[in-house]
Amino acid sequence: MHKLLLSTSVGVLALLAAGAAPVAADELEALQKDPKQWALPTGDYANHRYSALKQITTENVNKLAPAWTFSTGVLRGHEGAPLVVGDVLYLHTPFPNIVYALDLNNEGKILWKYEPKQDPSVVPVMCCDTVNRGLAYADGKIFLAQADTTLVAIDAKTGQKVWSVQNGDPSKGATSTAAPHVFKDKVIVGIAGGEFGVRGYLTAYSVKDGSLVWRGYSMGPDSDTLIDPEKTTHLGKPVGKDSGINTWEGEQWKTGGGTTWGWYSYDPELNLVYYGSGNPSTWNPKQRPGDNRWSMTIWARDLDTGKVKWVYQLTPHDEWDYDAINEVILADQEIGGVKRKTAVHFDRNGFGYTLDRATGELLVAEKYDPAVNWASKVDQDKSSPTYGRPLVVPKYSTDKNGEDFNTQGVCPAALGSKDEQPASFNPETGLFYVPTNHVCMDYEPFRVSYTAGQPYVGATLEMFPAGNVLKDGTTNTGNFIAWDARTGKIVWSDPEPFSAWGGTVTTAGGLAFYGTLEGYLKAVDLKTGKELYKFKTPSGIIGNVITYEHKGRQYVAVLSGIGGWAGIGLAAGLSKSNEGLGAVGNYKGLAEYTALGGVLTVFALPQEHAASEAPAKITFP
């Protein structure tokens, strides 16, 4: 057995010692079962973002307080969350993507700092702020996907680079914003750049040395997509030959988008990796007739080969930028009296989907945002020719309305009823806890031509609140909801003045935690949604809350730092109402709450702040 480079808890060491299978895989399986740690960006392979810790409860959470804080030294949007492995917290920043290893035994003292050298010309190529969604850990290494698409493995103990590999070409608009994910012995990495006509792909590299294991494109010939025309199914039927080409006009698939910048999940039993692909390029639907497969699609790929088991295209021929990149949460649920291995996905298009994750069968598809109006429903009649497709309301079809026509009042807006901000699944309540947007838009497509490395967008849009004015005079543009994925129903919904753009975590203490754009870290009762605690962190939160235990004390941690799509407004050049970074976006009034920042706040229940031993006293005569 290889030498562990990193200190880990005794429990993990014991589990590891008992293992016989490949080390990295063993280590990760053990780590994600240990609630004291937060070793995966998603908490676990299934993307539950659930913690069995229960020192902090509905009864005592109102006593929560910051225990220590750490400024990252970088401003702009801080998405993602730190990792906690053993006694170390690993923290990332937006561009320039600094990585810090912070000592939990010493209130965040810096053990090492890794600062990549990147060409800053990548910054203007990033569509929606300079965000990075975090790190992965395995086998004594920390994995960072730099903005410039370099994937680097860093020695978790020393901060020295072990290996690196280039995953894309930023000069053509390819960038990285997603966290790498390690499943067993592979690092899975996505790509961003749908607004630059990048043809998306997911890539698996070897944890050990960074060698490429497989790469599956979102469109193109079967040899690129790793689709088997006979075995790969879409809603139960084989997809047929070159399905990634034949719903495109000419060679448009070559600049077809379908990028992969969200979260990935993994089912070890089925050995399948799940994720969603983004918008077809351009945003002008008139310009790219056809279903544009496999943009806007949920994918199930074999971890070892990348071969596609099934696909499900949520929004064929997208007309509104409803990327399907949001996380796919794997939960076993009883539906109609039958225990199902389900995959649950809250799509940008406003529908919450429950699928059978073994087969891709559609089980539930209902609106999780009451504002959604672009489609009346998803056709769930298996005998219907439009089975599985959303039934588009003609007046909101920006394709039918055509180029240079301003289609008004489409809900949700392009940023979706939810974007990358991850939901969580709580096994005790059996419910999903979903931070949502509640925003609509006017959308006007226009003709563009493709130039490598240049924006390839083809639409202007204007977003506005879907909700009403709240008591305090702000407008409801977000909701934090509890969702029953077995029935497709909202259980409760807490209105937020601004989009809930921070990812959630739930705990065995009966709590859901999430952050708000104003900067509040909030804790609510899982059962009722009642707000039990809030604290104003230094800047707006677009990061994801995590929890861990260290030396017997449960901590809750979150990055604040306003930015991202929510904070930057629409990507430069896309929006008439874009007020630039300083104006923190399109949320009227948000700039009254927060300025740019970049701070980790770590909370705990108070204990006697036993000041560390007083320093030696020097006395003078």
Place this chain on the structure above:
Amino acid sequence: MHKLLLSTSVGVLALLAAGAAPVAADELEALQKDPKQWALPTGDYANHRYSALKQITTENVNKLAPAWTFSTGVLRGHEGAPLVVGDVLYLHTPFPNIVYALDLNNEGKILWKYEPKQDPSVVPVMCCDTVNRGLAYADGKIFLAQADTTLVAIDAKTGQKVWSVQNGDPSKGATSTAAPHVFKDKVIVGIAGGEFGVRGYLTAYSVKDGSLVWRGYSMGPDSDTLIDPEKTTHLGKPVGKDSGINTWEGEQWKTGGGTTWGWYSYDPELNLVYYGSGNPSTWNPKQRPGDNRWSMTIWARDLDTGKVKWVYQLTPHDEWDYDAINEVILADQEIGGVKRKTAVHFDRNGFGYTLDRATGELLVAEKYDPAVNWASKVDQDKSSPTYGRPLVVPKYSTDKNGEDFNTQGVCPAALGSKDEQPASFNPETGLFYVPTNHVCMDYEPFRVSYTAGQPYVGATLEMFPAGNVLKDGTTNTGNFIAWDARTGKIVWSDPEPFSAWGGTVTTAGGLAFYGTLEGYLKAVDLKTGKELYKFKTPSGIIGNVITYEHKGRQYVAVLSGIGGWAGIGLAAGLSKSNEGLGAVGNYKGLAEYTALGGVLTVFALPQEHAASEAPAKITFP
């Protein structure tokens, strides 16, 4: 009586209503007597930085916790402290010198934001980071001294500019870093730029309309210095004609330095303003023979006319950059059985001075840092020809050693046994609480020529710790001390691994608060120095702690944001060891504790975090 533009506490309004004399003066006198507010950058005219609040005590301070936080949206060194007037907290930032008005009724919601437009070319002219030491308040206006020397009066209620005036010429190296101070109806403003050969001056403007009332230079003819050759005294004797010229060679006084970027105090009874002037330019003493009056001098000027009552030059013919800009604290003390109106000053040169502030008589001058070695003592023998002068130890005389000679082991270093970080006076203990440096240097002067707007420094230096290695392996480069200014003795001294570069406040709760370069906010027992509480704020602290009360709750607030001279290392171009901003200076190991930041942390004792009313619940069928 004029209409108050700002909400103030009932007590203050009552006091104001009772007043008959000029409004601004009344208002400020009332505000500084109201411990609920922190309306002056120094707490009060006397620079006591003392608060009568006592909700937080030595007994309960260990339960302190952050109540809310606010990121300023700016990185680099955050010196100074916010003001609290009524329900509003006014916050400044380093360049670009944004001012925020934050609503204390709503956890820091931004009421308004004022962002000056400044030519960024001023930044490289700032010697020691882009710091700004805070704001002043009077008469419904907030006063900001921008980096580019613009003094602006901002309507405290609306954030709109009322008036502005240019106080210096940044193209010649003049900048502003000091907080403006309002005494009665005048705004007192200093100037920085001693490293660019700026001839320093202090200026009084009318609070009402910004018109210039007087300007007193640090050197030059009596008409410039506002010195009366017959009436102005130095150590009890009239200074004689053109004393600001005749200790300089030729016209060197025209680029003589003596800038005024520290803190100012005011005695309403004597109607005198107190402050210190900085180093003579250049740092190469060989190049400017003579005492270089009145650089390195404590001044007492009449508030209404600027005329000089007395001066005391602490370090004649400086050879080490021992600016005298540190604050002058006005306290009434019994010395040798006689009640004296004293002025207490902890000089960069390592001596703590107690003067009679009416006459400038020297009462006490003793080392407050045991490392001090450049002078054996200050001659206190009134019959001596060197009365009042430090007795320089020849081996540490960089003038005697001459140009291009490396004088080694001088203590303190150029940044002094204390720099701008303000001490405080506690009337209950009768002691002063002083954050100090414990650093030495090697100093090598070299010949330079003056070019307007270019650095005019003329020395390289290398600093190193004066202290020993502490238990945790760090080196003691700072001490937080209690000082008896009646006897000139250290009462207790707490070693700090890094210079204590944050300003102090003491309270009737028996506590002294200060911040550390690692980012700790600390509370210690006034009587013993015992550390009772510490909290790791997001970044290193070079700001000054304040305390105030709002709605019955006592708060403690401090800016974190590493930088300043301590954080930036030596000013660009001055130091062989200058590692630039990222390396946070010369303090070995400091970069292991903190990265850049800019966050206000507001502390209070916990109360039931009664979550604000839960938002309305939306239920779905």
